[in-house]
Amino acid sequence: MRTMGLDVGSKTVGVALSDAFGWTAQGLETIKINEAENKFGFEQLGTIIKEHEVSKIVVGLPKNMNGSIGPRGEASQNYAAELENLFGLPVVLWDERLTTVAAERVLLEADVSRKKRKKVIDKMAAVMILQGYLNSQT
Numbered sequence: 001m002r003t004m005g006l007d008v009g010s011k012t013v014g015v016a017l018s019d020a021f022g023w024t025a026q027g028l029e030t031i032k033i034n035e036a037e038n039k040f041g042f043e044q045l046g047t048i049i050k051e052h053e054v055s056k057i058v059v060g061l062p063k064n065m066n067g068s069i070g071p072r073g074e075a076s077q078n079y080a081a082e083l084e085n086l087f088g089l090p091v092v093l094w095d096e097r098l099t100t101v102a103a104e105r106v107l108l109e110a111d112v113s114r115k116k117r118k119k120v121i122d123k124m125a126a127v128m129i130l131q132g133y134l135n136s137q138t
Contacts, residue, residue, distance in 0.1 A: 001053050001054070001055035002052050002053060002054050003017070003018040003058060003130065003133070003134065004016070004045075004054045004057050005017070005018075005025055005057075005058045005059075005060070005126045005131075005133065006045075006058070006079075007060045007096065007122050007126040007129055008060065008079045010033075010036075010075070011033060011035075012030050012033060012122045013041050013045075014030050014121075014122030014125050014127075015027075015045070016028055016123065016126035016129070016130040017052055017054070017130075018130060023134065024131070026127065027120070027126060028048065028123065028126075029123060030122045030123045031044050040079065040082070042082070042083075042086055046086070046087065049089070054089065056089060056090050056091075056092065057083055057089055057091045058091075058092045058093075058094050059079060059080040059083070059094065060076065060093075060094055060099060060126070061073055061077070061093040061095055061096055062096050063097055077093065080093055092133065094129050094133045096129050099125045099128040103121055103127075103128055107121065107124065
């Protein structure tokens with residue numbers, strides 16, 4: 001059974017999966033969503049959950065630097081609650097402060113072009129969220 005990590009934004013959801021042992025996180029894909037039109041990618045996530053035998057979901061919780069929860073954090077909490085309702089799996093909210101910044105830095109250091117960075121940044125952030133969670137479990 002695998003753990004899935006999600007970096008939820010207003011336009012995309014970065015998806016990462018753990019290996020079967022729960023040691024490492026790998027980026028899987030970025031799903032296009034549209035909050036304004038209530039399109040959240042749940043059908044695609046359901047397919048991933050079935051195909052990869054996901055048993056737990058970790059959703060990045062973007063907190064403000066002072067630890068408070070802002071509008072994006074509330075949106076992530078709502079998304080996590082909906083995942084729990086739809087799929088009946090345990091959903092963990094994981095503090096994701098600065099993961100997108102860290103992902104951007106890694107991609108910059110790897111000399112990835114701006115155009116390519118835009119395509120993979122959410123998936124990379126999902127990997128960092130999931131890996132942080134996995135590391136905390138050992």
